[in-house]
Amino acid sequence: MKSALSQLGRRTEPPPISWLMNLALSRPQLISLAAGFTDNESLPTDFTLEIVEEVMRRPRSGQSALQYGPTPGDPELRELTARRLTDLDAACAPGRRRAYSADDVIITNGSQQLLYMISEVLCDPGDIVLVEDPTYFVYLGIAQSHGIRCRGVKLESDGIDLDHLENTLKALKKSGELKRVKMLYLVSYYQNPACLTTSLKKKRAALKLLRAYEKAAGHPLYLLEDAAYRELRFSGEDTPSALIDRNSRDRLLYTSTYSKPFATGIRAGFGVLPKDIMEIVARVKGNHDFGTANLVQRVLVRAIQSGRYEMHLVQLRKRYAKKAGIMERAMRKHFPESIEWPETRGGLYYWASTPKHAKTGTKSKVFNTALANDVIYVPGSLCYADDPTRRKPDNEMRISFGSAKEKNIRDGIRSLGEVLRAHC
Amino acid sequence: MKSALSQLGRRTEPPPISWLMNLALSRPQLISLAAGFTDNESLPTDFTLEIVEEVMRRPRSGQSALQYGPTPGDPELRELTARRLTDLDAACAPGRRRAYSADDVIITNGSQQLLYMISEVLCDPGDIVLVEDPTYFVYLGIAQSHGIRCRGVKLESDGIDLDHLENTLKALKKSGELKRVKMLYLVSYYQNPACLTTSLKKKRAALKLLRAYEKAAGHPLYLLEDAAYRELRFSGEDTPSALIDRNSRDRLLYTSTYSKPFATGIRAGFGVLPKDIMEIVARVKGNHDFGTANLVQRVLVRAIQSGRYEMHLVQLRKRYAKKAGIMERAMRKHFPESIEWPETRGGLYYWASTPKHAKTGTKSKVFNTALANDVIYVPGSLCYADDPTRRKPDNEMRISFGSAKEKNIRDGIRSLGEVLRAHC
Structure with missing residues (x-):
């Protein structure tokens, strides 16, 4: 007898790092520099309790918190979110101020659910999403599940390589596949995994380029700006979101989250969407x-x-x-000179490259020796789309300082350094 | 230029009662007997605060509550859920006890999310789900969005009409459409909207009948048992779930919720799934x-x-x-004799029928006069699938005593009674 599963049910693969996570749980001595968890000790237990006290002590506000709310989100939270975003953008774009509206804001279960719903309402199996090379691997999982094809666009230190984006669009137009392209997905702040931030200039140029190809595509081409790490900036200046350009708004899907900065255990993200997309996403959310x-x-x-x-x-x-x-000093001290990594100004990760001959994938000597020495990272190859037009790079590591304790960061990097010195 | 929406995006309609809900918000004097909200004053604000205090006061448990947990749910909650369900079933099936396993339990955002994911992983557009006639209208919304066709099976006072189920399966086999059937969806306790409970005998017989048609279907035919209202029993005995039969387990998808009995504002549901379906649903949940x-x-x-x-x-x-x-006494006092409703032993609703000539739909005189008199209900026709093999009944009303205050129940039923006396 055949399976009763749908196409989606048959297609959906396990997440690529679930075995890594299980490994970490089953071997308590293992130092995980893989997880994207936030720092346990940073979690606001004290003031969460204070707030719950304030909310529950008044019957009316307590009851309202324990009752259903409107599907697109609590009206006050939508309003506060619109206002905060307005202020964030105004603060880093002197002399300009665009006020976003609460009606354009939706509250979701982490930004993850919004990425999922945007993919559902825009993409049929076989459709194409342009992604960064490398990109957020959980987004690749959503795409895989929906039968969406991803094409990688090269990265530079200030965001995607616009020439490569244009060449990709040209090639897709030539091959007749531009009609299947629905959007460009950018993790625009302290990118997961490559730690770089896309400049406003590049976001504008990307929107312009997409707009120029719409006629050939036959439909709107959206920019999905995933700003999940925006609030986790710890040095340098903030960058305005692409929302700040009034004429970009009908093509911009902005997603972000309160989970990473506040507490991952609350699972609350948000987005700002054009009116027509908002309407459909809100129905799906329902x-x-x-x-x-x-x-x-x-x-x-x-x-x-x-x-x-x-x-x-x-x-x-x-x-x-x-x-x-602490992580950077440990890397300088323990990693061989051949390992390189860009500066990190926010987020939870370093992105380190090994020389070409020293592979870092799950079957590599580096990964497996590290594992035998009780330290794991996310192999860079997991962050690249299955794009048939190029070979997947296999000499990078995403190394997280998010959840590991300071001592574990030092010990983990020292162990990893020993492994790298032996193989690079 | 065409829209960039996917098939799902184009297809998904607004929920049928969103305008009713908006109406209730914009006209505060309106008495809504439509909403499936629970009673505000029943919400456990006091002990929720006590619990949050207990959880947050110990840094370790507080931090763990504010951090990511495993995708299928908190291990303790899965264990407690399995144990409670074991006890619930054992209590109403003397001499029999089947222990459910925490591994078979998944925690979701209300049972709604689980209904959504089950539909995603089992059904492609054009597939068929057999539903009760009438059924839970939000499930019809999920089906509509996914392009799933629903076929209605008649109801009797102890659950579906087994002859009608068999005739439906036969007819689908004959028309060559049995291959598109994936499951039978039953709201098995205090059914929303028809307020009846399916007997264990009927659940068993339905499973047996589905099994008999599997060979012709070419794949498993599942029973989706939605037990959302099980805990809201206020008279009579509990009924065992179909889980209690060991040999049913590979075909039974059981969904239920903590949201309705505890607090709708927490959005936590759960399910018990066969191993192979659990694996795929957990991936989709990720x-x-x-x-x-x-x-x-x-x-x-x-x-x-x-x-x-x-x-x-x-x-x-x-x-x-x-x-x-209170609602029943008011109905007896104010409704004309021609209005009938079955006894309600749990849940949040009464399901009342008017004589055939007195329509109750959104365009009917009854509905619109009631609305003009500031009282609304859910028109019964919204609870019937678009099944081309029969005409949609249009002479029923779902009347909820869930969220309305006692005085509003009395006043609302009196107003509605005046309208009904004028038109029935």
Whole structure:
């Protein structure tokens, strides 16, 4: 008898790093520099309790937090989100201010759910999404599940290589596949995994380029700006989102999250979408779950209104700056000279390259010797789309300082350094 | 230029009662007997606060509640859920006890998300799901969005009409469409909207019948048992779930929820799935959101472990029993004799039928006069699938005593009674 599964059910593969995560759980002595978890000790237990007390002590606000809310999100949280984003963008674009509207904001279960729903409402199996090379590997999982083909666009230190983007669009037009392209997906701040930030100039140029190919595509080509790490900036200046250009708004899908900066255990993300896409995504959200847990949203409203959220961000940034510094000093001390990594100014990761001959994939000597020595990282090759037009690079590592304790960062990097010195 | 939307994006319609809900928000004097909201005053604000205090006061448990958890759910909550379900079934099936395993349990964002994911992994556009006539209208929305065709099976007072189920399967076999059938969806306790409970005997017989048609279908035919209202029983005995039969387990998809009995604002549901389906659903859950908010799950763990959850259920059942009684007495007093409704022993609704000539749909005189008199219900026709093999009944009303205050129940039913007396 055949299986009763749908095409999607048959297609969906296990996430590439679930075995890594299980490994970490089953071997407590293992130092995981792989997980994208945030720092346990940074989690705001004290003020979460204060807020829940404030919310629950008044019956009316307590009951409202424990009741269903509107599907697109709590109205106050949507308003506060629009206002914060307006202020964030105005602060780094002197002399310009665009006020975003609460109606354009949707609250979701982490930004992950929004990435999922955007993919559902835009892409049929066989459609193409342009992604960064490398990109966020969980997005590749969503794409795989939906039968979406991804094409990688090369990266430079300030974001995608515009020439490569244009050549890719040209080639797709020539091969007749441009009609299948739906969007360009950019992780625009402290990119996961490559740690770079896309300049506003490049985001604008990408939007312009996409617009120029719309006629040939026969439909709008969207820019999906994933700003999940934007708030985890610990040095340098902020960059405006592409939202700031009024004429970009009907093509820009902006996603971000409160989970990483506040607490991953609350699973609350948000997005700003053009009106027509918002309408459809909100319908799909209604089918998914009628709306994100109201309790979590009310906690966030109070955290932001009371100023605690901003205070928490200040602490959090200091904490990650310190941990990034510890990791970088350890890498300088223990890694051989042939290992390179760009500066990290935010987020949770370093992205290190080994010489071409020293592979880092799950079957490589480097990875397996590291594992035998109780330290793991995310192999870079997992962050590249299955793009038939190029070979997948296999000499990079995503190394996270997010959840590891300071001592483990030092010990883990020392162990990894020994392995790298033996193989590079 | 064409739209860039996917087939799903183009297809997905707005939920049928969103305009009703918006109406209720914009006209505060309106008495809504439409919403499936639970009773605001029943929401456990006091003990939710106590629990959050207990969880957050110990840094370790507080941090764990604010951190990511495993995708299929918190291990303790899965264990407690398996154990509770084992006990619930054993309590109403004397002499039999089947212990369910935590590994078979998944925690989701309400049972709604699980209904969504089950549909995603089993059904392609054009596939068929057999549903009750009438059925849960939000499930019809999920089906509509995915291009799933629904076929209605008639109901009797103890669940589906088995002859009609068999005739439907026969007809589908004859027309060559049996290969597109994937499952039978039953809301098995205090059915939404028709308020009846399916007997264990009928669930077994339905499973047997489905099994008999599998060879012709060429694949497994599942029974999806939606037990969302099981805990909201306020009179009579509980009924065992179909899980209790060991040999049914590879075909049974059981879904239920903590949201309705505990608090709709926490959005936590659960399910028990066969191993092969569990594996795929867990992968899809990873793509949706990596797992339900851990904070909410830890609150539930403590609520169940401390016995507060059970204490709350006792209170809740008393409350709904009282409200159901108030509604029934008001209906007896104010409704004309021609209106009929079955007894309600749990859940949040009454399901009332008018004489055939007195339509109740959104364009009917009854509905619009009621609306003009500031009272709304859910028109029964919204709860019927678009099944081309029969005409949609249009002379029923789902009337909810869930969220309305006692005075509003009395006033709402009196107003509705005046309307019905004028038109029936």
